[in-house]
Amino acid sequence: MTAPALRLTDLSKTFPLAKPLFAPAPPGVRAVRTMSFEVPKGETLGIVGESGCGKSTLARMLVGLLAPTTGTIEFGEAAPSPGDPAAFCKLIQYVFQDPISSLNPRKTIRQIMDAPLKQLYGMDRAERDKRVAEIFASVNLREEFLDRYPHEFSGGQAQRIGIARALAASPEIIVLDEPVSALDVSVQAQVLNLLADLRRTFGLTYLFISHDLAVVEAVSDRVVVLYFGAVVEIGRAETIFNAPKHPYTKLLADSAPVVGRPLTAPEQKGTELPDPLNPPPGCAFAGRCPRATDICRTEDPALRPMGDDQLAACHHPIED
Amino acid sequence: MTAFLKLLFRNRLAALGAVVLGLILVLVIITPLLPLADPNVTSTGDRFARPFTQGHLLGTDHLGRDLLSRLLYGTRLSLAVGIAAAVIAATIGSAIGIIAGYFGGRTDNLIMRGVDMLMAFPYILLALAIVAALGPGLMNALVAVAAVNIPFFARNIRGITVSLAGREFIDAARLAGKGHVRIILTELLPNVLPVIIIAMSTTVGWMILETAGLSFLGLGSQPPQADLGSMLGEARAALITAPHTSVVPGIMIFFIVMSVNLLGDGVRDALDPRLKSGALSRPRATTRVDRKDPAPTRPQQGALDLQDLETQFHVGARVYRAVGGVSINVAPGECLGIIGESGSGKSVTALSVMGLVASPPGVITAGAVKFEGEDLLSARYEALRRKRGDKVAYIFQDPLATLHPLYKVGDQMIEAIQVHHKVPRSQARARALDLFNAVRIPNAESRLDNYPHEMSGGMRQRVGIAMAMVNDPEVIIADEPTTALDVTVQAQILALLDDLRRERGLAIIFITHDFGVVAQLCDRVAVMYAGRIVEEGPTQAVLDAPAHPYTKRLIACVPELGGGRRRLEAIPGLPPVVDKLPAGCAFAPRCTKAAADCQRGEIGLDRQGSRAVRCIHPEEALA
Known part of the structure; x- marks a missing residue:
């Protein structure tokens, strides 16, 4: 078996809180709890979770925009020093959620595309033009767009430019942070299909972050479900939502609106996320969980294998 | 650029300022070429000559020097010093502001506290202290004026930079391998530059005044060199006997500062994107209705009936036909879904019902909205206002934006009740509590005293729904009410809306882009594309x-x-x-x-x- 494209070991991130003048510093907000997983080369790993579950913090650590508190990130053989984007950017690139705001409004598309080629590969003008032309052809954009400014583009076109910029660094891995959630459904499908084509052509590995379960299921090989900064379940995309082991995954799957399923609120109580400043002991989901018992409120469950290719962190997993 | 000039000169006062300032600039640039007397040659026999005497168009001063010549050379100097001070202050101040804003944290704290300390002194006192330390002289006055204005630029630019530094394109530049210096110079600076120019154009006038002030006190230009402030200072002794010696430089200062300020305001108005987009122009209380043809007279169907509605946006010479003839109706207890992509006109359709489309630029050009047998589009504003929120209520996408951040949610509910019904506060509060329970907000009693930011997105949207239900409306128009929410919360909100319409016989118009939501909640669905309904029928x-x-x-x-x-x-x-x-x-x-x-x-x-x-x-x- 070849080395995985990406390996996370005991990665976590705690944001410190300001220390009050006359009291000891509070423990800080644990945005991402200790997590470890691997992504094989060429795989699309979906990452789902609701707002506040640590998806974006995880993504920013992976591309080096944020230094992790503990743990390491390895790319195949290489393990660049954490928190330094320049060391990461030839290995891993990022596609932003809001395509317009990720493009500098006062630069032409050509200047935006040139930046990684010049900074990372030191290409001269002729080489850059050739490379930009190649990339633009692969994302179905016309070269006449190069001398325009970002505000002249629709969301779908701007997102293609964002993808083109990520490709310009020739990375092996691309982190896609909600790449289609700002787009209309008809354009969303265009971009998702383009991403699938690019992955095949360039042998890329994707980390696809989204809150939309249906989109994640449609594009991913495996899916990681996050809740309150921790991994609660990992499994193959085909099975994880059909046969969830963790009650939270089941809740997510039951909540997604599906044509032909009658409207039912899977939980009636006005349940909310736990307070990140004052996390509960034990399983973070216990307060919302119909299967919770005493052990759930005292002991944090570890991620353990359940069935083939599926892992869940639960004391009382759903058996079928 | 031409668009900017056009916008600038549409402002008459700014145009006037530009013309006056232009004339003055031309005059001082060609001064050395003009046949003028030497400004520094004294001739005590001719002292205090009145204006229009032979050889001295504006008269002479206390040493018999030609006032016109001194005025032009003095203006030249004053303008040069003022502009130089502005450029120096802007450069140093902006550099400080950008560095503080970009790096943030401790750097920011250290720099900005220093700037705060500078700002704590009255500026003229600070300028005096600097000149006192450096000794009098024009260059030192320039340094003092520039130094005093650095904090203004630093604070302004830091604010802008902080908001830009959090934007995604800065992250993108870091991922493209750019270092800090490159990011500041090539990514941040082009975006900050317009703000610097705006700030400069509005402060040049002040700088000229401040330099004149220092010279007036004898700390700026030293005799015999003339600048406007020192001319005023020297003329002070003869203020009563020879008023023209102080009036002439006084008027020049007035013209310069006035024209610079008028032009500066014009430049700011023309460059500021918020002003350009018309965000600060007050929209009317209802959408303008301008129907070419008489309104349709078909009888009303259902609880709310939109007939051939057309809404357009008139922006300059362009006409955007956002809604192009939409007819839909919804019966009591029914839920009608309107589905479409962004720009399909679904939200504008909904807002047109109660005249909530911003006008200008929105205009309703045809059709009718029938409610209780009346056409709401023909209704007077007062009648429409009484129905808004009472008979027809809206639920919007982002409850954080629709709730007032500074009032407790309970008080906002009570206000909504009391606007339409004369009931005592205690009764209104009891009603608000009932509704909080109806939308299943846990601990409703204590939640009434929460501020919007203390609630989660799902709870806020429940408050939004409760607020829409306050006056038992007959129709609720929900514009993407669950789009901003997580799926588990969305499922709860949808179930809640479904219960409410069954229990209370509400008519709901539900606007969304999600077929799954429509399938679960709506009885009928209308699909919109480019402002028109392309298909309608049972879901x-x-x-x-x-x-x-x-x-x-x-x-x-x-x-x-x-x-x-x-x-x-x-x-x-x-x-x-x-x-x-x-x-x-x-x-x-x-x-x-x-x-x-x-x-x-x-x-x-x-x-x-x-x-x-x-x-x-x-x-x-x-x-």
């Missing part, structure tokens, strides 16, 4: 057998949970811009079934029983 029938090619393709491109990994059916191309709509079917350029006759002329909505479709080559013949 199940439309989803099972879509008749319009757009509906069919749209359903196909939405991935559905449980379908496994697959390729999605995309619709190539983009929705049309509604200021240049093609003739006939707006979807034809993206449609695989399009034929020549699709783009020839108007295509009507073909109604068969409960279903309707606007297509001449439909996917399914309507039964």
Whole structure:
């Protein structure tokens, strides 16, 4: 078996809180709890979770925009020093959620595309033009767009430019942070299909972050479900939502609106996320969980294998 | 650039300022070429000559020097010093501001506290202290004036930089391998530059005044060199006996500062994107209605009936036909879904009902909205206002934006009740509590005293719904109420809306882009494309057998949970811009079934029983 494209070991991130003048510093907000997983080369790993579950913090650590508190990130053989984007950017690139705001409004598309080629590969003008032309052809954009400014583009076109910029660094891995959630459904499908084509052509590995379960299921090989900064379940995309082991995954799957399923609120109580400043002991989901018992409120469950290719962190997993 | 000049000169006062300042600038630039007397040659025999005496157009001063010559050379100096001080202050101040804003944290704290300390002194005192330390002289006055104005630029630019530094394109630049210096110079600076120019144009006038002030006190230019301030200072002793010696430089200072300020304000107004977009122009209380044809007189159907509604946006010479003839109605207890992509006109349709489209630029150009037998579009403002929130209520997408951040949610509920009904506060509070319980807010009693930011998104949207229910409306218009929410919360909110309409016989118009939501909640659905309804019918029938090619393709491109990994059916191309709509079917350029006759002329909505479709080559013949 070849080395995985990406390996996370005991990665976590705690944001410190300001220390009050006359009291000891509070423990800080644990945005991402200790997590470890691997992504094989060429795989699309979906990452789902609701707002506040640590998806974006995880993504920013992976591309080096944020230094992790503990743990390491390895790319195949290489393990660049954490928190330094320049060391990461030839290995891993990022596609932003809001395509317009990720493009500098006062630069032409050509200047935006040139930046990684010049900074990372030191290409001269002729080489850059050739490379930009190649990339633009692969994302179905016309070269006449190069001398325009970002505000002249629709969301779908701007997102293609964002993808083109990520490709310009020739990375092996691309982190896609909600790449289609700002787009209309008809354009969303265009971009998702383009991403699938690019992955095949360039042998890329994707980390696809989204809150939309249906989109994640449609594009991913495996899916990681996050809740309150921790991994609660990992499994193959085909099975994880059909046969969830963790009650939270089941809740997510039951909540997604599906044509032909009658409207039912899977939980009636006005349940909310736990307070990140004052996390509960034990399983973070216990307060919302119909299967919770005493052990759930005292002991944090570890991620353990359940069935083939599926892992869940639960004391009382759903058996079928 | 030409657009900027056009905008600038539309402002008459700014144009006047530009003309006056231009004249003064031309005059001082050609001063050395003019046949003027030497400004520094004294001739005590001619002292205090009145204006218009032979050889001295503006008279002479206490040493018999020619005032006109001194005035022009003095103006030259004053302008040069003022502008130089502005440039120096802007450069240093902006550099400090950008560095503080970009690096943030401790750097920011250290720099800005230093700047705060500078700002704590009255500026003229600080300038005096600097000149006192450096000794009098024009260059030292320039240094003092520049130093005093650095904090103003530093604070301004830091504020802008902080908001820019958090933007995604800065992250993107870091991922492209750019270092800090490059990011500041090539990414931040181009975005900050307009702000620097605006700030400079509004402060140059002040700088000229401040330099004149220092010279007036004898700390700036030293005799015999003339600048406007020192001329005033020297003329002070003869203020009563020879007033012209102080009036002449005084008027020049007035003209310069006035014209610079007028022009500066004009430049700011023309460059500021918020002013340009018209965000600060106050919209009218209701949308302007300007119907060419008389309103339709068909009798009302259902609780709310929109008939041939057309809403347009008039921006300059362009006309955006956001809503192009929409007819829909909703019965009591029924939920009608309006589905469409962004720009399809679904939100504008909803806002037109109660005249909530911002005007200008919005104009309702045709149609009628019938409610309780009346046409709401013809109603007077007072009558419309009484119905808003009372009979017809809205739920918006983002409850954080619709709730006032500084008032407790309970007080906002009570206010909404008391606007429409004269009830005592305690009774209104009891009603608010009932509604909080009805929308299943846990601990309703204590939640009434929360501020909006203390609640989660789902709870806030429940408050939004409770607020819409306050006066027992007959119709609720919900504009993407669950789009900003997580799926588990969305499911709760949808179930809540469904219960409410069944229990209370509410008519709901539910605007969304999500077929899954429509399928679960709505009885009927209308599909909009480019401002028109292209298909309408019972939800199940439309989803099972879509008749319009757009509906069919749209359903196909939405991935559905449980379908496994697959390729999605995309619709190539983009929705049309509604200021240049093609003739006939707006979807034809993206449609695989399009034929020549699709783009020839108007295509009507073909109604068969409960279903309707606007297509001449439909996917399914309507039964």
